[in-house]
Amino acid sequence: MIVVKRAIGVVIMVLSISSIGHAADAASAWQVEWEQVLEAARKEGQVTLYFKAGYDGVVPAFQKKYPKIKVVTVAGEAADMTNRLLAERRGEKYIADVFTIGIRSAESIMRAGAVEGIRPLLLLPEVLDETKWFQGHVYSDSEKKYIFRYLSVAEQGIGYNKDLLKDPKQMQSYWHFLNPKWKGKIVARDLRTPGPGNGNMSFWYHNPELGPNFVRRLYSEMDITLTRSSRQATDWLAQGKFTFCFFCSGFIEKAEAQGVPVGILDVDWKEGAGIVSQSGNLLYMKNAPHPNAARVFINWLLSREGQIEIQRVLANVQPAESRRIDIPKDDVPPNIRRTQGGKYIDMDSRPEYRDRKPFLKLLAEVLNR
Secondary structure, eight states: OHHHHHHHHHHHHHHHHHHHHHHHHHHHHHHHHHHHHHHHHHHHOEEEEEEETTGGGGHHHHHHHOTTSEEEEEEEOHHHHHHHHHHHHHTTOOOOSEEEEOHHHHHHHHHTTOEEOSGGGOOOHHHHOGGGBTTSSOBSSTTSSSOEEOEEEEEOOEEEETTTOSOGGGOOSGGGGGSGGGTTOEEEEOTTSSSTTHHHHHHHHHOTTTHHHHHHHHHHHSOOEEESOHHHHHHHHHTTSOSEEETOTTHHHHHHHTTOSEEEOOOOOTTOEEEEOTTOEEEEETTOSOHHHHHHHHHHHTSHHHHHHHHHHHTTTSOOEESBSSSOOTTSOGGGSOOTTOOEEETTSSGGGGOOHHHHHHHHHHHTO
């Protein structure tokens, strides 16, 4: 019996050593590949990044970590950048390696056949570990491989006058805006003109707890004042002409920072909130001239270090929250931050959510013009 026990002990020891050996081999395998990619990237010597203006602020941190990879950036507004890249592709000019942009632009670029899959490029274990990400790895395309979504913004978009609404917590449901006491007290940016607010309206329209009936009643019963200018609406709100301002995000925050008695309603709405990706959609370009350097940048950007940096940079440009859940959120304003156990509809997850025509048709009918 003693001999048998000793034999079993030896077998267990051998198996344990074997398991440790396999784990070590797996760890060293990705490290070996990473070093090979880094070496190839240094030989390429450059990576060319196309960004929505402001996102290029992450470059100095990457450049500091990888000084032998020169970073060339092209930054601008989404439409201009998209048109530029598509024109380059038509002329068979392959300049960009990586592009980070809004969902509609990303889809246009994908439909043009200008992208390659991102998933095969992911190498760092901390990037591959989907438990570190809100809802795991999320792709904005139906094939789940081309458009990697790394940011989210929990859209609220409703400003209020702090002198006229002393207790914001009384607004627990969007249906509370139909209270007769708010009639004539709401100003909204006219969504029939380009600008912010489409995500908010789409959330209302497609939310099963709200839907077209809520939108119809809101615009037909509450005597909402419409303006094409969020800046003007914010001024009126600050002057006390209105209690609420719909779709004025950006201007409200700036005014509040200057001491004006306005703010964004920070409420855990009964019906939840919509989240959008802003320009946090990552593309790897087909025929990228610097494929290894592009791979290094993509893995860095999606790493814990890279996502901390992008949050920090965007805090002073257009705040957004990383979809990584293992990093601090101090740079993210509370009103756009996801909350533990919060109820969200991902407005970039389905094409119909991004279609403005249904709710614009409804608004035209309600407003009768």
